[in-house]
Amino acid sequence: MEEKQPILEVKNLKQYFKISRKFTVKAVDGVSFKIMPGETYGLVGESGSGKSTTGRSIIRLYKPTDGQIIFNGQDISGKMSKQEISMLRTKMQMIFQDPMACLNPRKKVMDIVAEGLDIHHSYSSQKEREQKVYDILELVGLSKEHANRYPHQFSGGQRQRIGIARALIMNPDLIIADEAISALDVSIQAQVVNLMKKIQKDFNTSFLFIAHDLSMVKYISDHIGVLHLGHLVETGTTEEIFSNPIHPYTKSLLSAIPVPNPHVEKTRKSLTYDHDQSDVDYTVGTEHHVGGTHYVLATDEEFEKWTKQ
């Protein structure tokens, strides 16, 4: 375990957006974590916590303001060489949130899925291209005949699987799933999650799973990071986070998970955490080691107070 290199290492990532001369939004403010090959890292947080921005900075849809992103041993946070770009664009892929918007409505499924192949010229004949697409479609549970249809002829879950096929055809080492299942129905969510697990098992792919639904995150992730207001307030293995949450925000998140069990749910009262009134200042906090891979963002006094509770 020790000698393994992480597939992705994010060090102190900062992503600011300048809105006007005086006003800058600090969407992500110093986030660090690691993803090991074949593992799933779940990034949770409420809307506006910067979790989607983190994903998009890592895959370089934005240019990070500061910090380091090391992917496959290469730094991809600054200016990249041609070779690095092509490595990043094939080995790291993304699955998007909205099954309605993530596929070009004017293209056939065949061309959507083959897009990566077309861009990187990774086939020698039309026949090979076709065959690759058919193989991938079969893998995600669709059939050959579907390749010549347009996205609007598919249901939400099927479109999401086409999106997965598009990412998968590049044979990526890391897939960033940005709220990939939130827009789907419960029964369809399970289909997609099963598919992702299967891919992980067969190809040893790593996932960065960005979501707000904690029960699904718990089910799929090996490690979890809790993001709040652009800061990673707590990170650790799923076990560590769920059995021993330290940060009050994590606690409130965990207590808010709805349980499909009337006897429990009817009596459950969730904890509240109001950041504005808690006088916790994330910018002065430092990482405190709880044990194992479990870290909390806190000042010394806060850490003492929270662990005692």
Next chain:
Amino acid sequence: MAERERILKIRNLNISFKTDSGTVNAIRGVNLDLYRGETIAIVGESGSGKSVTTKAIMGIMANNGTIDSGSIEYTWHDENTGEVRTEDIVKLNEKQMQKEIRGRKIAMVFQDPMTSLNPTMTIGKQIMEPMIYHYGKSKEEAYAKSLELLELVGITDAEKRMKNYPHQLSGGMRQRIVIAIALSCDPYVLICDEPTTALDVTIQAKILELIQDIQKKKNLSVIYITHDLGVVAKVADYVNVMYAGKIIETGTIDEIFYDPRHPYTWGLLSAMPDLDTNDPELYTIPGTPPNLAVPVKGDAFAPRNQYALNIDLRVEPPMFEVPGSTTHKVASWLMHPNAPKIEMPHALKKRLEKMEKGGK
């Protein structure tokens, strides 16, 4: 239990939509009862017709939709005389609907608080408007009542908030305002269409608790439309599971959660992982919901049902009563005395047993 007072009675409701690709039979024979002070939930996937049903109750159907048959009877006590009146909403015209029912008797809370509020009007005006319109209250009266309502939905410094515009508030706050507006005309029935889906997890529970609280205070009847079984578990007294425009299983919350009978309900319950799930694979319902533009033959769920019987492909199952219960009904041929005895999947059974024990 005291005498239950029925407020809403839907019988054999059929609704269809005309589209470019033919007629879509969105609702196919729905029966529903709502009693005073109780909460029912309608659960189903998108496209199952749950939203259409409630829109029909509110009389706000899209232009291309028509109610083909059925009745939606609404019963209430007249404010002045106190006598009991019953009216079939389907037969009312738009004007009567607007004057008598919508907003005044039945109010609705929508999914997205940002789009259901008018961004160019202050909060105060938006709460006062329906009162002035429906009850002809004076401005002062309406203002006083608005303050009261804002406090009821848990908004502090109400007086200041009255002057705010929607964009100045957070998502949870906005949803509270929407609830306050819905309550402004003292409705008997509150319909909540996915009231928490657009909100963050930490706020979701708060909003649900708020609605429950108000329901108790005002003796409201609430209809929840949701796909989230967690929400259902928290709030509902009775659950209706909807699939392809039909209610396929109905019963009390305990019956549905601890003793489900329809294979679709089994699927729904198993597909959502709880915090203890660590099976290598989640149970899923295979396939996708049917296209209702194509006439349904037999049971609409049969093509996705691993327990389908031959008769499912031929004849649509009627509602069977579950033995030993007056409330639990299931539309599945598996309930017929001649059908083979099919048990729910083993993993689900174990989980439900654990759940039932764990909760007590």
Next chain:
Amino acid sequence: MEDIKFLDDDFQLVGDKQDITKDVVSPAKPAWKDALGRFCKNKGAVIGCAVILIITLLAIFAPMFSSWKFDAIDTSMKNIGPCAKHWFGTDTYGRDLWVRIWTGTRYSLFIAVVAIFIDVVVGITYGLISGYFGGMVDSVLQRIQEIINSIPTLVVLTLLLMVMKSSLFTIILALSFTEWIGMSRITRAQVLKVKEDEFVLASRTLGASDFFIIFKEILPNIYSQMIIMVMMSIPNAIFYEAYLSFVGLGLPIPLASLGTLINDGFNSFLVYPYMMMIPVVIFSLLMLSFNLFGDGLRDALDPTMKEM
């Protein structure tokens, strides 16, 4: 329930006889067929389309199959009212109006179509660059466009036509000079909207070049907007051309366009009303049809309620 006749095998499991793992995708009509269906339902648009077709065909073929020439002056038969020999009569110089009017329509249409074509090329390119690259590029391009736009169209047109000799080329140039701004604005707005869509982001994460994204991802998704815009601007161009001709800045004699014909007819309107009435009717028909057609196209290609 009593009236259901049960078969022997009714209560046996279907089991493996149906494959529930197979995904069924409901067949649906292609998008263009949907659009065509919606278009055909709109009677006004269909009539508009038909009228445009008829007028265009007449403008192309009527002068060819007539024994008269549009610029042949014959003073011996001037000012003849519509009759069997001269279907639309003759003008003050004795030129056959049937031929002359259709030739004029031909010029009007030609000017409009060419001018709009130039607009489209310039406007879309400008809008695409401005919208897609954003930032500084966008700011500079937008300021330039604002400056051009702040000069009233008519001033630009008259100035241009006064400086240059009035000819077919000048009129086309003058019309293209201002009309492209609307086109580029719409393009830019559309690009800004589509640019942030997830399928474009997906392309970027796959390493697609800007060129690929613009032409393969963005353009196909905005072209229906463009077609609508083109259809809406053609009557505008026809109108400006007619206006310029009417105030005497139009095509040089003896060329004819609908504008010059109306102008000529206007001079003798009180004596020979048909000389002006006929081109006016054709002009109005053409404008109306293009507007109806454009509206119909918009409703067909861009239905706001795609679902349900």
